[in-house]
Amino acid sequence: MEAPPENAGVRPAPVGGGLMAPATQLERCVTGIEGLDNILSGGIPRGNMVLVAGSVGTGKTTLCLEFLVRGAERGERSLFLSVTEASDKLIQNLSTFEFFRAELVTNGSLVFVDLPVLYDRLGLEHEELTEEEIGILIRTIRDLVRQLGVKRLVLDSLTSVGYRIRRDERIRDFMLRLGLELSDAGCTALLVSEIGPTPSRYSLHGVEEAIVDGVILLWNARRQGDILRVLQIIKMRGTSHSQAQYVVELTPIGLLMAPHLKGGQGEGQ
Ligand SMILES: Nc1ncnc2c1ncn2[C@@H]1O[C@H](COP(=O)(O)OP(=O)(O)OP(=O)(O)O)[C@@H](O)[C@H]1O
Ligand SMILES: [Mg+2]
Numbered sequence: 001m002e003a004p005p006e007n008a009g010v011r012p013a014p015v016g017g018g019l020m021a022p023a024t025q026l027e028r029c030v031t032g033i034e035g036l037d038n039i040l041s042g043g044i045p046r047g048n049m050v051l052v053a054g055s056v057g058t059g060k061t062t063l064c065l066e067f068l069v070r071g072a073e074r075g076e077r078s079l080f081l082s083v084t085e086a087s088d089k090l091i092q093n094l095s096t097f098e099f100f101r102a103e104l105v106t107n108g109s110l111v112f113v114d115l116p117v118l119y120d121r122l123g124l125e126h127e128e129l130t131e132e133e134i135g136i137l138i139r140t141i142r143d144l145v146r147q148l149g150v151k152r153l154v155l156d157s158l159t160s161v162g163y164r165i166r167r168d169e170r171i172r173d174f175m176l177r178l179g180l181e182l183s184d185a186g187c188t189a190l191l192v193s194e195i196g197p198t199p200s201r202y203s204l205h206g207v208e209e210a211i212v213d214g215v216i217l218l219w220n221a222r223r224q225g226d227i228l229r230v231l232q233i234i235k236m237r238g239t240s241h242s243q244a245q246y247v248v249e250l251t252p253i254g255l256l257m258a259p260h261l262k263g264g265q266g267e268g269q
Contacts, residue, residue, distance in 0.1 A: 028046060051158070
């Protein structure tokens with residue numbers, strides 16, 4: 001991937017500050033990931049649907065899981081819709097992080113649903129989902145969100161769903177309808193997008209990034225033989241935000257972020 005435009009020196013805008021700050025601040029979904037909240041001027045505007053795009057192993061799932069755990073801790077019911085990894089394995093992996101407590105799962109604050117199981121139960125059997133089947137999927141997610149009072153949702157991954165919604169106009173329609181349902185319910189969503197190391201876009205079909213309210217990009221940068229995970233907010237509707245690049249570290253206490261100091265040799269992706 002071409003390195004996103006450099007914005008060295010761009011500082012996180014203070015809450016309520018900056019030329020682009022709206023007169024009325026939108027309610028925030030405080031992610032609970034301190035570094036991320038700082039560069040988002042306090043959090044993701046509530047109800048936003050955000051793409052978390054990155055190549056393999058860049059930390060997409062870990063970021064999304066921490067977002068949900070931090071939300072559940074704050075009393076916001078959180079739902080993880082998993083396509084690529086089984087829930088049991090995800091919970092096992094989560095238990096290695098210090099910020100995770102198993103009670104969040106047992107008391108229903110943090111809910112995991114395996115989408116392949118849901119597909120089976122709903123009888124969504126066509127390799128390429130029909131319009132009717134897409135409608136069933138949206139209504140099922142909507143009902144889950146409404147019935148459980150879900151305030152944070154993760155779909156890991158939108159790409160996997162996108163492989164079964166093959167036409168651009170259908171993925172556009174799916175996302176527009178899902179986005180409306182979620183924002184009506186005051187639910188903030190992260191949709192994982194798997195992209196290659198040198199992509200020319202942020203999603204499978206290329207239409208997804210235009211529809212979502214935000215794009216958080218993760219990639220691997222190489223510096224003197226080491227791999228650094230780097231994060232950048234490409235867009236986030238409804239708030240001012242930093243456009244700078246940040247080095248991300250996945251630690252037992254959660255995701256830590258520091259400004260990406262550039263100018264080293266061998267930087268790239
Ligand atoms: N429990 C953990 N403790 C420490 N580091 C971890 C832990 N879980 C994941 N990591 C680190 O994060 C990396 C991948 O994280 P993650 O699974 O979130 O990435 P991803 O972008 O979702 O990957 P994929 O594209 O394969 O789904 C691992 O390779 C490892 O370096
Ligand atoms: Mg993942």
